[in-house]
């Protein structure tokens with residue numbers, strides 16, 4: 001029976017360190033860390049995440065601002081907002097919630113963020129620094145950074161000799177996750193929708209990371225006995241057993257089947273999700289310390 005990797009507890013520990021760093025920043029440099037979250041449109045799930053980011057930021061002692069723009073916002077207006085936030089000295093971290101409505105070009109919006117303020121790690125500068133091993137000045141995408149901390153809690157810093165398989169190759173998660181695992185000496189396979197015989201590829205994994213958004217896709221017999229499973233996917237499904245109209249969140253891994261085979265696994269909810277928010281706060285305080293010219297913590 002797999003042990004449960006408690007993402008909530010790990011997130012609480014990160015947030016305590018973030019709060020301490022935010023207090024040090026105020027004391028030593030007289031600076032309050034500032035995080036700006038930009039959301040376009042009215043997707044209810046996105047609004048829930050954005051609201052919880054704002055609450056967490058305030059609990060860490062940050063200034064938190066949210067910009068909510070209508071779904072029909074024009075590209076030029078969104079870019080103008082990003083430029084204003086780039087120039088605003090009270091803002092140290094900028095996150096544009098994805099996905100954006102289809103008429104907007106998400107790539108040019110994220111690339112317009114100043115790399116020093118890019119707390120999602122999506123700019124080519126930060127993606128390139130991750131790939132080339134420069135951890136001292138870059139920022140790493142929050143979800144892979146959080147997932148990696150959970151991997152380190154199980155396996156330690158050095159993954160030499162271990163096979164890691166990442167299913168999903170997005171810029172926001174899969175690609176940076178592969179880079180972090182590689183940097184920790186794992187032997188990494190990146191799988192995706194065109195991978196042949198995905199179940200056999202997954203069965204090689206000592207560390208299996210699933211980030212597809214396909215609920216329950218990874219079955220029990222895809223898992224090597226004793227493997228560590230990091231379930232990143234989040235899908236809201238109907239849960240009539242909880243009452244009429246109720247829903248619940250599920251991951252990419254068929255939970256009950258996996259639990260019988262895996263060594264350790266993250267639950268959904270309560271696994272990677274809370275770590276994502278915690279690492280967003282960590283990136284914000286790191287960015288703010290660097291911009292204030294004081295030593296930045298590492299997480």
Ligand SMILES: NC(=O)C1=CN([C@@H]2O[C@H](COP(=O)(O)OP(=O)(O)OC[C@H]3O[C@@H](n4cnc5c(N)ncnc54)[C@H](OP(=O)(O)O)[C@@H]3O)[C@@H](O)[C@H]2O)C=CC1
Nearest residue numbers: 143168169170173192193211212213232233234272273276
């Ligand atoms: N817990 C958290 O904090 C976070 C959770 N998420 C969740 O993680 C999931 C993935 O997010 P994200 O990376 O942004 O999503 P994307 O939709 O950008 O990427 C999904 C990836 O999964 C691959 N994929 C899709 N279907 C299959 C399949 N049947 N077999 C193999 N690979 C497949 C795609 O392959 P291809 O490239 O070939 O199309 C793609 O690379 C979502 O459920 C999202 O909600 C995301 C961010 C944070």
Ligand SMILES: Nc1nc(=O)c2c([nH]1)NC[C@@H]1CN(c3ccc(C(=O)N[C@@H](CCC(=O)O)C(=O)O)cc3)C=[N+]21
Nearest residue numbers: 049095096097098099120269270271272273274276277
């Ligand atoms: N630019 C950008 N950066 C992101 O990092 C980003 C994004 N856009 N768009 C959407 C995805 C999704 N995402 C989540 C964050 C927290 C939880 C989270 O806290 N989940 C809780 C459950 C929350 C609930 O109950 O609804 C958990 O898993 O326990 C989930 C998902 C960040 N994303």
